[in-house]
Amino acid sequence: MAQKPSIPKGTRDFSPEEMAKRNYIFNTIKDVFLLYGFRQIETPAMELLSTLMGKYGDEGDKLLFKILNSGDYLKDVPDCNLDERDALHTIPYICEKGLRYDLTVPFARFVVQHRNEIQFPFKRYQIQPVWRADRPQKGRYREFYQCDADIVGSNSLVNEIELLTMIDEVFSRFGVNITIKVNNRKILSGIAEIIGAADKIIDITVAIDKIDKIGIENVNEELRTKGISDEAISMLQPLLQLNGSNNDKLATLKSMLASSEIGMKGIEEMSFIFDTISKLQINANVEIDVSLARGLNYYTGTILEVKARDVEIGSISGGGRYDNLTGVFGMEGVSGVGISFGADRIYDVLNTLNLYPAETSTSTKVIFLNFGSSECERCLQYVTALRKAGISAEIYPEPVKMKKQMAYADALHIPYVALVGESEIANHCISLKDMSAGEQATLSIEQLIEKLKN
């Protein structure tokens, strides 16, 4: 087996350097989740296929990784399935489990299964990997982490405010300038209602979204080819020219949707959110974007999406309100609102903008070089004392050439190297080399602890 081993396509190993950056991202998000009172859960990597199938559409079902049953998995497959090599219809006989595809369906399953133990409103967060048998491509992986926070069991718009300010806090901590785009499914429904084309909502939002690229005339042409009437298109024109401040946009929408009850309800919700947000100091740009749809069938109220202002990349966070998360598992009337942070894209954004704190890349503060057994014995006592003081310290395990030991310290970006040779042992002291400044000092262990504590 001399061939170099590898890993399944679309999956990744993470080196210590990458893990340090990823931990910085996850810990920052987690700290903010906790600050807002969200509580962590974890669910199994494997769910029953009965839980997963049919929740992501036909395409999603295909993208589920299925787990082969243990033992004699072929025993219940009908003869005709094998004769015809009917792969698709054989799956239910040979697989009963699959890997989770997202965190939302397992969360819905969790809520229903544990409904009697859960205190509602339930503010949960979950940070775990998900798996999709998608074709791997740049920035798209078959295993990736999702970071979700949801509040279920409450209709209050206070939850939307909390999520918006939470997004703002997360990206403020990262130092990333963002725009949060906000829409409301009820406004989209209102638009469809007043132009009499409720079934064309997706075509309309797709077309509106292109206005900056292709201009109003081409958008109108596209709408026509989608079978939307000239009258409806003419009624849509204010929407295509929607600009100015959020208040301007709300005013335009208000006059346009005056006759639609659901549309006006959406405007009311949006107005409340913008009013309230304006009284809290947040760093993000928050702007109305009526072309924002994000899984339209899923969301029933607020829809939101986050873009980095200084990097060209897809959305780095998004979410919205849904009114029937758990209905598919037989528990009706549970409304919720949630957001998801895209850790992989945030990773790329922080790399591009060079926003990782300097201390992210290193863990060990000081390494003791190894000059032989008696020196090493003294060094073990020193590293013990340093660690007791909370300072990460290590000792090079082998008494090899100093050059090799220094190269190790250098490669790992360890900021201080401690040398304890014969004379240091005799004098009960430590020679400390500051690797960035190049300076050397002689210290007692107490002085060393004091120095490295800062």
Place this chain on the structure above:
Amino acid sequence: MAQKPSIPKGTRDFSPEEMAKRNYIFNTIKDVFLLYGFRQIETPAMELLSTLMGKYGDEGDKLLFKILNSGDYLKDVPDCNLDERDALHTIPYICEKGLRYDLTVPFARFVVQHRNEIQFPFKRYQIQPVWRADRPQKGRYREFYQCDADIVGSNSLVNEIELLTMIDEVFSRFGVNITIKVNNRKILSGIAEIIGAADKIIDITVAIDKIDKIGIENVNEELRTKGISDEAISMLQPLLQLNGSNNDKLATLKSMLASSEIGMKGIEEMSFIFDTISKLQINANVEIDVSLARGLNYYTGTILEVKARDVEIGSISGGGRYDNLTGVFGMEGVSGVGISFGADRIYDVLNTLNLYPAETSTSTKVIFLNFGSSECERCLQYVTALRKAGISAEIYPEPVKMKKQMAYADALHIPYVALVGESEIANHCISLKDMSAGEQATLSIEQLIEKLKN
């Protein structure tokens, strides 16, 4: 789909309360790993079956969860396999991936695959779930976390010392009294050598291990039934009566193994470890146990295992030295030594001994009750101020009956409840209820922040 959803047998959901305890365990272990200069990696949940198969014995191969290939997975299966419903031999045609079974084989694969990027000696830690299609039973799960730390690319016994003190530090932080049992494969080889029964090493250690339960005579009888000669059994007697201090045991072993080169090498290693450890202050009992074998075929030097002294439970940590971790992937001569912490058993031990810190169970420090929209608006400003000061705070999202809101605060063990009604708005103050003391106070937001910061 009115049937209550469930999860695959042998898997678990973790509630917020359980997650808080699990995070306490993982974070404690992680903090100590970092203090010792270990660096984190992560590997994919899925590995190629070519990486996993044949590494855990025939039984292990069966216990691997295999992932069904995507698309037309049946197309390459030979007719005869399907005709005969030969499940076992069909696997290689329909599955190319499996879920990782432990962290050791993926780590070995990682080291070989990234050998040119890794700085040796490589001190890595890894905390990730593993999956085994074992029959589920009490305390045995199909998905569970492993927490491993290994040092590869160094033969030095300093690494053993580091791991022993690291184990001591972890359990000292948990407040768990432990015994670390230490053995050395070379001593076992020496024993086998001097009694001329190298192939009987497993039988011998299994028998020795029973001495406290069944007594010397029965152990000897068992050895006889295993085909060990009377002469060999008589030579083994000093081993069966091994007691006293570690030094006494080492002296007995030394005289017994004087003629075995490998045995004496093992004694030398063990002596070095006990000598060095005795000069460092550690809390754990460390004792020689020649019956300790733990995956004998795997370890080549030191073997160690950790038992909780105050709880009847299997080993809660263990590990040892191996000389050829990566040989199976074509990279020879990489020696390593590692340990693994059993998070699930540690969880049970801390539960039994009630050793979780009080603050483990709660996250939010203060909740603001919701009395309606204008009160809520003020409260949003207060929670913002608290969070800016690093204090976790939330606001009940709905203006429902106070009793219901209080019940929520109570159920979540939130220590402080803040009330902002009409008079508090007018006076720019907050009424704060201390839920454990039952006391109430009126404070400004600045005073509230000051109070809750402590």
